Amino acid sequence: MSLVFAGVCSHAPGITGRKDRADPVVRDAFYASYDRMRQAIEAQRPDALVVIGAEHFANFFMNNMPAICVGMGEHYEGPIEDEVWLGIKHTRVPGAPELSKRLITDVMQDIDLAYAQEWKFDHGIMVPLSFLTPRYDLPIVPVNINCQGPPLIPLKRCYEFGRALRRACDRAAERIAVVGTGGISHWPASPDSGKINEPWDREFLQHFLSNDREALLAYRDEDTWRDAGQGGLEIRTFVALAGTAEGATGELWFYAPIAIFSVGCTIAVMNLAKRAA
Amino acid sequence: MSLYTVQKLIYQLNRDPAVRKRYETDFEALLGEYQLSEEELRAFRESDIGLLYVMGVNGQLLMHYAALRGFEWNAYIEAMREGERKYGPVRSRLYTRAGSRS
Numbered sequence: 374m375s376l377v378f379a380g381v382c383s384h385a386p387g388i389t390g391r392k393d394r395a396d397p398v399v400r401d402a403f404y405a406s407y408d409r410m411r412q413a414i415e416a417q418r419p420d421a422l423v424v425i426g427a428e429h430f431a432n433f434f435m436n437n438m439p440a441i442c443v444g445m446g447e448h449y450e451g452p453i454e455d456e457v458w459l460g461i462k463h464t465r466v467p468g469a470p471e472l473s474k475r476l477i478t479d480v481m482q483d484i485d486l487a488y489a490q491e492w493k494f495d496h497g498i499m500v501p502l503s504f505l506t507p508r509y510d511l512p513i514v515p516v517n518i519n520c521q522g523p524p525l526i527p528l529k530r531c532y533e534f535g536r537a538l539r540r541a542c543d544r545a546a547e548r549i550a551v552v553g554t555g556g557i558s559h560w561p562a563s564p565d566s567g568k569i570n571e572p573w574d575r576e577f578l579q580h581f582l583s584n585d586r587e588a589l590l591a592y593r594d595e596d597t598w599r600d601a602g603q604g605g606l607e608i609r610t611f612v613a614l615a616g617t618a619e620g621a622t623g624e625l626w627f628y629a630p631i632a633i634f635s636v637g638c639t640i641a642v643m644n645l646a647k648r649a650a
Numbered sequence: 651m652s653l654y655t656v657q658k659l660i661y662q663l664n665r666d667p668a669v670r671k672r673y674e675t676d677f678e679a680l681l682g683e684y685q686l687s688e689e690e691l692r693a694f695r696e697s698d699i700g701l702l703y704v705m706g707v708n709g710q711l712l713m714h715y716a717a718l719r720g721f722e723w724n725a726y727i728e729a730m731r732e733g734e735r736k737y738g739p740v741r742s743r744l745y746t747r748a749g750s751r752s
Contacts, residue, residue, distance in 0.1 A: 390723075429711070429714070430665070430708070430710055430711050431664075431665055435657070436658065454714055454717065455717055455718065458717040493665055521708060523744070562712060562713035563709050598744075
């Protein structure tokens with residue numbers, strides 16, 4: 374039928390793995406926003422959920438690194454991480470191979486893609502799923518944008534991918550929800566872990582929520598790396614989601630820099646019914 | 651004998667239970683299949699997370715590997731700091747420290 378939901382959320386492993394070390398008031402408000410997102414997705418009765426993520430070498434490595442890869446598996450497994458370390462039990466997640474194939478074929482009319490029939494989820498997808506589809510019963514179409522091993526795909530191509538995905542969703546008979554998950558500013562997996570540039574995040578979110586394509590595409594990786602950390606390069610997932618929701622503006626449901634989670638924790642949803650000015 | 655090879659071994663350890671099993675049971679034979687320098691071998695043999703960090707191993711690879719080696723979160727962060735004190739700044743650029751960026 375079409376795209377029925379579009380939003381973004383954080384995915385840092387500390388969100389589940391170090392939950393007992395966060396201020397419970399802020400953490401619980403964050404968790405409540407994830408749950409609100411779960412309810413909003415369920416209210417749209419989607420047939421499948423596309424997750425535009427930024428994995429961390431669970432599947433893709435510098436021996437053969439796709440700029441963008443879309444899953445086409447019968448099912449997926451995750452997390453690759455230790456269950457106790459991540460706080461998420463290892464499980465099997467249903468795929469939607471036939472839908473994946475149609476979306477991939479459609480998107481390929483505009484954007485070169487890799488596809489994968491095998492895929493192991495790491496925290497980048499498992500953390501969002503643990504909140505948004507906690508029974509792991511909604512078929513998933515995973516998308517990975519390489520944000521880890523440079524050279525990275527330019528932001529304008531991410532936006533174009535998002536647009537192409539939207540066209541493909543609108544041609545499909547299914548009701549499709551799309552969630553982007555990534556940064557924003559953070560210095561994960563480094564001695565600077567916990568550092569968060571809140572003013573940078575808020576400015577970026579303003580551009581994202583107003584779906585200001587020009588402002589979003591004006592970010593340069595060198596500046597992002599300096600001001601928002603290596604984790605900031607994951608804004609690619611937000612930019613792709615903005616492309617998917619082109620014409621719509623968004624609403625920020627939650628933002629708080631939570632140092633022990635190593636990221637500016639974010640939940641935002643695009644209002645697909647309302648067009649941008 | 652390169653950062654690429656070091657990272658490839660960590661990548662395979664992180665994601666593949668069969669490789670992890672060999673790491674536990676046939677460690678030297680597994681290491682022998684990768685062209686690693688003496689320093690790189692030492693980093694693996696001694697689980698020297700700080701040295702791997704300074705070599706420039708991507709933090710996302712190293713974070714999972716440190717967890718695999720049993721490093722609790724604070725110990726893992728401290729191991730990277732200790733690596734900087736002992737071996738100097740990170741040699742490869744992506745994961746250099748915030749303060750050292752121009």
